[in-house]
Amino acid sequence: MIVTTNLTKTYGSAVVVNDVSLKLPRGGVTSIIGSNGAGKSTLLALASRLLPATSGSVTIDGLDVTTTPGDMLARRLSILRQDNHIAARLTIRDLVAFGRYPHSKGRMTADDEKMVSDAIRYLGLEALSDRFLDEISGGQRQRAFVAMVLAQDTDYVLLDEPLNNLDMKHAVSMMKLIRRIADELSKTFVLVLHDINFASIYSDHIVAMREGTVVRQGTPREIVRSDVLNQIFGIDIAIHEIDGHRIGLYYV
Amino acid sequence: MLPLALGIAVVLILAITSLFVGVSDVSLGSLLASGWNDGPMQVLLVSRVPRTLALILAGTAMAVSGTLMQMLARNRFAEPSTVGTVEAAKLGFLAVLVVAPGASVPVKLVVASGFALASTAIFLRILRQLPIHATLIVPLIGILLGGVINAIATFIAYRFDLMQSLASWSTGDFSMILEGRYELLWIGLALTVLAYVMADRFTVAGMGRDFTVNLGLDYRAVVSLGLIIVSIVTAVIVVTVGMIPFLGLVVPNLVSLTLGDNVRRTVPWVALVGAGLVLACDIAGRIVNYPYEIPIGTMLGVVGSGLFLYLLLRKNARLA
Numbered sequence: 001m002i003v004t005t006n007l008t009k010t011y012g013s014a015v016v017v018n019d020v021s022l023k024l025p026r027g028g029v030t031s032i033i034g035s036n037g038a039g040k041s042t043l044l045a046l047a048s049r050l051l052p053a054t055s056g057s058v059t060i061d062g063l064d065v066t067t068t069p070g071d072m073l074a075r076r077l078s079i080l081r082q083d084n085h086i087a088a089r090l091t092i093r094d095l096v097a098f099g100r101y102p103h104s105k106g107r108m109t110a111d112d113e114k115m116v117s118d119a120i121r122y123l124g125l126e127a128l129s130d131r132f133l134d135e136i137s138g139g140q141r142q143r144a145f146v147a148m149v150l151a152q153d154t155d156y157v158l159l160d161e162p163l164n165n166l167d168m169k170h171a172v173s174m175m176k177l178i179r180r181i182a183d184e185l186s187k188t189f190v191l192v193l194h195d196i197n198f199a200s201i202y203s204d205h206i207v208a209m210r211e212g213t214v215v216r217q218g219t220p221r222e223i224v225r226s227d228v229l230n231q232i233f234g235i236d237i238a239i240h241e242i243d244g245h246r247i248g249l250y251y252v
Numbered sequence: 253m254l255p256l257a258l259g260i261a262v263v264l265i266l267a268i269t270s271l272f273v274g275v276s277d278v279s280l281g282s283l284l285a286s287g288w289n290d291g292p293m294q295v296l297l298v299s300r301v302p303r304t305l306a307l308i309l310a311g312t313a314m315a316v317s318g319t320l321m322q323m324l325a326r327n328r329f330a331e332p333s334t335v336g337t338v339e340a341a342k343l344g345f346l347a348v349l350v351v352a353p354g355a356s357v358p359v360k361l362v363v364a365s366g367f368a369l370a371s372t373a374i375f376l377r378i379l380r381q382l383p384i385h386a387t388l389i390v391p392l393i394g395i396l397l398g399g400v401i402n403a404i405a406t407f408i409a410y411r412f413d414l415m416q417s418l419a420s421w422s423t424g425d426f427s428m429i430l431e432g433r434y435e436l437l438w439i440g441l442a443l444t445v446l447a448y449v450m451a452d453r454f455t456v457a458g459m460g461r462d463f464t465v466n467l468g469l470d471y472r473a474v475v476s477l478g479l480i481i482v483s484i485v486t487a488v489i490v491v492t493v494g495m496i497p498f499l500g501l502v503v504p505n506l507v508s509l510t511l512g513d514n515v516r517r518t519v520p521w522v523a524l525v526g527a528g529l530v531l532a533c534d535i536a537g538r539i540v541n542y543p544y545e546i547p548i549g550t551m552l553g554v555v556g557s558g559l560f561l562y563l564l565l566r567k568n569a570r571l572a
Contacts, residue, residue: 050462074468081462085385087326088458088513098456102468106452106516132512152467 001026002047002156002190007056009042016042018212019056026061026155028204029182029189033196033223035233038209040192041082044160047190048079060156074102077156078149082164082192084141086133092144093129096120099151119151122177124170138165146174150181160192171195175202196237196248200224208232224248259524263308266531270304271296273535275543298431306426306434307534308527310493313440315526316447316519317485318500319507321372323458323515324478325379327390328508331500332368332486335394338495339401340371341487342421346405350412357436361487368483371401376475424496424549426534436488443481444523451515454478458513497549498556499526505563529555 002024009017017039024030032040045051047058049065058065060077078099086095096119100112108116120129123143133141142165149157162178163171178189179202193199199206199220206223208216209232216228223229224246229237237248272278278300282292318331325335332338344367348360355363375397382389409418447454456464457474464471489496507521530548533555537546 048466050465069468070465070470071468074466079462079466084460084462086459086463087328087387088323088455089508090455090459090512090514094455094512094514098452098459098463098467101452101456149466 001061002188003059004043004047005057005059007043007046007058008054009039009046009051010054015212017046017053020212020214021056022207022214022217024188024190024205024207026188027182027186029178029191029202030205030207031191031193031199031203032207032209033193033199033232034209039212040209041160043209044079044158044190044192045081048077048158049073050079050081071102074152074154076154077158078152078154079158080145080149080160080162082161084145089132089134091130091132092120092125092136092147095133095144096129096147096151099148099153102152115153116151119147122150122181123147124173139167139170142166143170143174154187156188156190158190161194162191163193163195163198171198178202196224196229196250197245200246200248220246256520256524259521259528263524263528263531266528266535267304267308270307270531270535271300273538274300299429302431302434303426303429303534304531306429306437306493307530309434309437309441310424310426310489310496311499311527311530312523313437313444313485313526314489314496314499314530315503315522316444317482319504319515319518319522320447320454320478320482321500322504323454323513324475324482325376325390326458326460327379327387328505329387329391329501330394331504332372332482333398333495333497334391334501335372335375336398336401337368337372337375337482337486338490339398339405341365341368341483341490342418343367343401343405343408344487345421345491346408346412346414346418349414349417350408360491361436361439361484364487364491365480365484368486369479371397372479372483376479421490421494422549423547424494424552425547426493427545427547429493434492436492440485440488443485444519447478447481447515448519450474450477451519455513455515458515494549496530497553498560499530499552502556502559502563503529506559509563 004020004022007017007020020043034040042051046053065073097108097116100108100116104112120126123146125143125147128136128140133144146162162174166174175198181187182189203220206217206220207214208223215232216223224239226237226239229248237250240247240249276295278292278296286292321330321332321335322328341364344364345360348355348363375394378393379390405418409415453469453474456467456469457471461471464474503526504522507518507525511518511521533551534548537548537551540546
């Protein structure tokens, strides 16, 4: 379980995350939704010790993220931020293999190699695995980053906008993959998503943020409703039930 | 493995050539015709062997330092002479000469490495304020910083009549290398080996702070280790043979072109190409204007800038 207690992050006088106390249960897919600047990405960065909190605390299965040794946390929790820029020329296989670093410390066993190959295959990158990161498209790069995080094989996987740069086909297969891994390997995913319909269809739990605070949380059925979405995003979104899925129509 | 063996063979051939090129007549014939204590054997042992070892050690260490600096700064143009490390090391040696002229060699080295470390840490701190995409700004800031430090060093050297020392540190030259005057460079080799042992950490650091933390490494610790290695190597090279321009810039970039930036894979090649290039330039410097010598700083300035232009102007250049 990920528990945040009175978590706050400020930059000068700007409060980005404001007194967030949240319990995210183990297992399943949790999506964090909200407008730009609502504090979603910052919350994820705080939870994964990439940013120090101004006040408050985060624990992962009872371990405080600021005091637990980094390599121990790296075997329980992985994080992929949005807008990753790697200047180093690494092949996809090299990159994904570094996902095993917390386990292998650079000495790859046969098991490690297998996990790397599996992760590359899950994301459909076999044919590209020897290409350098600067020779592939943005969407392929995004899939390579996700493959790296999956190779890390942690109980908790935090992904900030995993659908960044992906076309429709790859966005859907990414969400299906996340769902499948969560179900079959009982891992816990926490995603920041912009498309409420992906959140609606693929999540077990939705957390809605606005101006640095959590305004609502619940099942997709509880959150994906016109009145609730209006409170979160400040626009009118008509909700239609199609094939048992609640779909918001926000284009018009 | 085979290409690497070929590379080693080429460096060995260059090293053997280096033993037999020079004004004094040293050849297999003259060695066999004379005794152990005669001229040719003494020239070989006191001058040629140390010079050749110095070339290999300095070339290897300087090129690998370039690789490390590029990973730490996450920029292809970073190397000790473009980020102010060389200038700071010179200022450090100068400071010792002025304040404590009688200081022992280890003390001088520690002070100069300390200056180099402080300056490079300041440089990385400035970098953190810049967007990662500002590729070309990075070396500009580094050269600027180096220029400022160099100005201070020149002023002090001028005041204390130490311009000659400053000049000897600024221009790489192996012609003065004799037995007993190059052994510090073995420290460089030890640090190069350390860099190889720690290679994965430096590759991870090259992915940036977020990836490093995610993979459970202490980013500050990795960067500090890298900076310490680069600073000591730079100080050692500056004081024994003088600055070797372009090496740390051109060699890692050439290797990266074909092998990428996985430090574990590139370090052996960077070391080999670094040693080979320095050997070749030094041998050429001895031959071109025979019986006089052209210092390696000048030779590499010409060859290195040519290679650098190639890297910049080739098709699909991705440096910037």
